[in-house]
Amino acid sequence: MNLDEVLALAAERDYTPLERARARRARRQIQQAYAHAVTAGRDLVVDVDPHDPLNTDADEAARIARAAQLAKLGTITWISATGEISWSDEMSLILGCAPGTIRPSTDLLFDLVHPEDAPGVRRTIHSAWREQTVKETTYRVVRPDGTTRYVHCYIEVLIDRFDQPHGIIGTGQDVTDLELARQERDRLARRCETARTELISRDPATGLLTRPRFADEVGRTQRGGSGALLVVAAEPLNLPTSGLDHAAQDRLAAAIAGVVKNVARRTAVCGLVGPGEFGVLLQNTTMASATTIAESIIDSLRGHSFVIGQDRERVRLDAWGGLVRYHDGDDTSSFDLLVDAESAWRQAKRQRVALTVLRQPARPEDRQETCRSRIQAAIAGNSFTLYAQPILDLSLNQITRQEILLRVLDGTGQPVPPSAFLDVAERVDEIWPIDRWVIDHTMELIAHGPRTSHYQVNVSGRSLGDPHLLEHVHDVVKRHTIDPSQVTFEITETALIGNLTQAMDFACGIRDIGCRLALDDFGSGYGTFTYLKYFPIDLVKIDGDFINKIEESRPDQVIVRSFVDMCRGLGIQTAAEFVESEATLRLLRDYGVDFAQGYAVGKPTPVGNPHRALLGSAEIETAGLGGTLRTAIG
Template identity: 50%
Template structure:
């Protein structure tokens, strides 16, 4: 059916009796209203055009001009015959000019249009004139006082009786407010799409809160009242070193978490480490919490054949907290962890701390633990390849620290390092890393470029730089093939001291890098204030990059900034080819991640640079957990 047929069909629609009745009622209401208004005031003031639309005196221009005036639109008329241009008072008002503006010319009009829109407007006018068709557009104008405004314009071609074009009339009005509102609506819509929906950090495998999110929960509870914190360790009775690689660990963790959740019900639960779970029980007395904790540990112990594991070996540490005894969430977590170790040591299911130990004691316990780890060399060094995206081959390795757990298996060091920083023992760890890493590098062929991690907190120690210099000399490491990565940049307290360290590192011939750039507490100011050679864009910006426009915008912008400043960029957590392609397109220099290459233990001979691993082993999750 074409439009004309449709219109004919629609026009057949006669009003129903109901509609007639409705019309009569409406007319009666109009009459009443009319009477009332007549009584109230003598004149019904209204903005209507009295003359007959059909009869109409004057030409089209007058008619349109009058209609425009009634609707408070400005009008501009150009007569093709005389070339004269004229505009109404309303137009003058829109332009912010005096109503009796002597000079009304085309040149003057063009000069009033915003410079950026001028060509486009002229082009549209010419095309309208050529095609004898109306055009509508919104453009900016410059007012007399220099401010700009948006106007919506309708340009029409005037014709005489014989349909010959005689001129142009433009009618328009100020739409700045509406335009700005629309722009803001669009911006808001974009923003709503580009902001993360929620910040809840939940472990993908277990559905429990991440360590950081759980620590936040504990912190909040600590400030608001009393309660108890339970930390349960539930490792399998027999552990095999192959568990990690086979993904058995993750399955078991998820299964144990489910058992845990079933018992504790609604209290917040967190995944604190491998086989380690936290349960926060706010507003509970120690007695009821003890009963619940015993139930949790009992349930975990009595569970059989969970995810292929015959038996779990569960211990619980319970600590009571009180907002009147000041302590931090990290300290409370540490207390509870110490408590379950104590329970294990004493071979009891649960150890209850009625009161957190004093700050001194806690610090001492913690320090002793870290020192003993350093002294007993309970660490291992791994090297993970970084691929140069331009050459498309591995040219660098990052040296990673792994802490060995009580049965000698490597675990990611996040929690350990966090604690070490908290009690100011990180320097010892950093020195250990420098010593051992540089020794291993020096013993190898030094064909790659190595990056070692140093905590931002250690920078304050003047001894660290000395230590580094000595190690570089002693182990004959080529300083040009060494980059010092500053992790935990948030801990850089004193910029002057950090700058001194950075300058020292560069004097040695080494390079400087910022780790995890973009999250935590790394101000952009560091880029100009510290002589940084490389920035590692935080993995949270890289994961899911191909599917997220907001992340792409952030990465692209960061890379642009760095390039202009002469800083190299590296991307962590690269997990697929699509991400690699994007990063290459953005001009990122290096890529790192399980897709590029897994960490391998650094041994006396140089790390074997293996071919690209296209298969993702479940072990990849270790690296991810480091981010938690």
């Protein structure tokens, strides 16, 4: 085919508007090259006719807008003579505005562009106008509802029929999914390069020592002499008609703690050792004196009425105590003493007496059997339930994940945090049946929920050493036909890992299945950097102790920023726990934290029957995000 035939074929073809626009841009480039050659004094070896082969009387902006409409792209047009700006219905939807509901303006446009990206967008526009060439840029748009989207835009100068620039048109597309996929590929690439496959004190509601800190105090006093350890448990005899929400439970716990501290000896050390369980460490005392104090505390709790709730209803309590004697030089650990005292108050409740007194710690084999019986009874009696807490993606300002939380039902049938219960289960190697229960019920829940959601599930560090865990996860994922990329397994940094090699096998096996791995309570223990070095961790959850006072704590700010920078360099995402305010959210977003979790995002809510698929249909009401954000999970 010769040149004449090619030109004849081109003349017969009906060009699309987009092809015509591209031809005009090519013609402008030829013109520019021609002008530069003439200015430089170069001889042209051939004649160049800077003529537009697709020249028509149609408006260039209209042609480009029509081509963008066919490609389902949004357009923004600016005319220099009038300063008028307009955008298409498709662009209104990309910007998060219903078509026809707002008046386009330059100020509104740049209000919607993310503040960090706005200077770059302006530079790109000025460069396109100055050079009269097509430029492209990707930037973030913050929609009126607070969500963030990524937009890729081509910016080109409009030329009138006198070949003079008279405006700018931008052709944009929502590329959020593509951008997030690119970021995830980059993160996984960094993670593959950096992951090596070799081998606090006080409860905020009551002001009492937490269980770990209280156990430390018990251990310290054991080395200094004899004494007694008392654990008192209190349960409401009557509940307000509105029930007890989390705030009411905190107020009740604080009131009970006040009574316990007032009646106990001034030198006694008090701690919150579990939900509704209060420890009293009586140092250098006789058993008779300790028994008198214990009985006085129980009588005071039973005789006191507590005003709880918005309706100021009165709540009365029943209480039981377990008292155990310890001596200087005993081999019994502080944990063992706590278990003995807790077993003693449960015995008192079963026998319907106020107090059970142990003159000496229990034998190790008896203690183990008692703990195992308690755990097996809880599993057999279905004394567990699941809650879900939303997790906010800080870059998108959307709830994209849920953490599945275990709750243990107390004597009144109320769900309580399981920390003390799980502590006992881990110590006596009975945690695997509990983890299996959680995994089975969570996977069933996920199978009936939306396939677009992501779920984080807690697994004990001790269970990671169980050779059957990985096989069980593989079987249950296959049985429920779950997309494994929807699931992240969380292990606690301070958890006791029974077998490091088997735990590594599980971590790598989980990744092979397609699930992700997260490290919880990051920074609270001593194995942090070892785990990051040797385990293929995808997500790190920064311990709440570094977050809840970060606005006023310079050390916490420095530590969190260093954690984030380090994890980003290793290809690991970060999440912050215990986020309680919008100011904390803003600070974390500035630091580059990926996810946030806490009451400022949303409180844990019961998930109910898995077959109701509550995780997929329920709405989460989330405060502290520049107003109230209501969003369907997933």
